[in-house]
Amino acid sequence: MIKPSSxxxxxxxxxxxxxxEFHNLGTRQPIPIIVAKDVFKYPDKVREFLLTFPYWAxxxxxxxxxxxxPGLTAEIPPLFQTQFYKFLTTPLKxxxxxxxxxxxxxxxxxxxxxxxxxxxxxxxxxxxxxxxLDDPDYLQMHIAANINLSHSPDPVRTGFWSWMGRxxxxxxxxxxxxxxxxxxxxxxxxxxxxxxxxxxxENFRFxxxxxxxxxxxxxxxxxxxxxxxIQPEWHREYDRMMLTAFFTVCPDALDFPDSDLETVGATWxxxxxxxxxxxxxxxxxxxx
Numbered sequence: 001m002i003k004p005s006s007x008x009x010x011x012x013x014x015x016x017x018x019x020x021e022f023h024n025l026g027t028r029q030p031i032p033i034i035v036a037k038d039v040f041k042y043p044d045k046v047r048e049f050l051l052t053f054p055y056w057a058x059x060x061x062x063x064x065x066x067x068x069x070p071g072l073t074a075e076i077p078p079l080f081q082t083q084f085y086k087f088l089t090t091p092l093k094x095x096x097x098x099x100x101x102x103x104x105x106x107x108x109x110x111x112x113x114x115x116x117x118x119x120x121x122x123x124x125x126x127x128x129x130x131x132x133l134d135d136p137d138y139l140q141m142h143i144a145a146n147i148n149l150s151h152s153p154d155p156v157r158t159g160f161w162s163w164m165g166r167x168x169x170x171x172x173x174x175x176x177x178x179x180x181x182x183x184x185x186x187x188x189x190x191x192x193x194x195x196x197x198x199x200x201x202e203n204f205r206f207x208x209x210x211x212x213x214x215x216x217x218x219x220x221x222x223x224x225x226x227x228x229x230i231q232p233e234w235h236r237e238y239d240r241m242m243l244t245a246f247f248t249v250c251p252d253a254l255d256f257p258d259s260d261l262e263t264v265g266a267t268w269x270x271x272x273x274x275x276x277x278x279x280x281x282x283x284x285x286x287x288x
Contacts, residue, residue: 005049006083012045013087018217020095022266025208029167031160031224032270033210034095036217039147040087043215047149050074050108050243070125070195071111071239081106085245088145088217092247096271097256097264097281102248104141109242111228112152112235115195125195126187127161127204129169130222130246143247143271145219148212152238157209158218159229164203169223170275179203197231221272222246251279 016038024030040046053074076084081103089101130144148156160167163183164176172180183202200206209229210218220226230240249271256264264281268274 006080008049009084012040012042012049013084014041015039015087015091016041018091020091020267022270023210025160025210026167028165028207029162031167031207032220032272034219034267034270035210037213038215039217040215043149046243047151047241050149050241053108055108055110069107069109069111071109071115073110074108076106076108076245081245085247088245089247092143094256094260095263095267096249097260097267098249098253099255100250100253102140102250104246104248106245108149109244110239111195111230111242112239113195113230113232114236125198125227126184126201127159127163127198127225127227129225131169140248141222141246142249142273142276143219144222144224145217145245145247146212147217147243148214149241149243150214150235150239152235152240154231154234154238154240156212156240157229158212159209159227160207160220161225161227162205162207163225165205167207167225168221168272169225170272195230195232197229198227219271221270223272249273251277251281254281256281 018036018039021035021037023033023035025033055072055074057072082089085103085106089103093099093101131141146158150156163172163180166172166176169177169180180203198204204225212218228240234240251273261281268281274280
């Protein structure tokens, strides 16, 4: 009899005692991220399990005008995402001070310097945000989370960028946003046969990168300009493997004791939720 995948996942997705660290990257403007080291107790088993999933390449996407990730992707089935990511949403709820977190999307991505691109994935070489700004549903994605499960000896980095001096889309004025849209429009038909790592280009400036060790977690605002920082000679033999999720938060779910006030306020600020909702939990009546 086949053992249910959900049962296997519950057995292997046990985490260590996660300690969330708050960091600011960059030198001109702070780029807040939250890091946790050594996430899974059995990371190799998690990795092996995830590699049994079906992986699809960009060229297999048939929808026109769809921007997709480069490399290979295995989607976490939407019906199971809430249960699948419970290992992370449970501790996240505490530092966010909420009693509920929604999972907006989840997948495993395999990338490397030799991956081929087409029109729909070429734009991913450029810095971007993780929200579809013309789709109200996608604006519900507030937090991006990545866990490094790579066996590659090459550095595993995520690069963070600024556009016209702004490192977060929410800080831009209308003229800056229009200029960004025009940039993407000009490069919509860009063609590249293989991955390239962009350097400073037009109004994009490289600000900093976070380097992840095996089994590390990095989280940041989905409105932060970023891209996978992969030099063409990196990850050619072993893929850069990331377990990724996007979470949504609602201020109506706030529910935390006074003792957690400082952590909750810092977490909301790091994920720019204060700006999203124009709402500050540190000024809210809390539960004793």
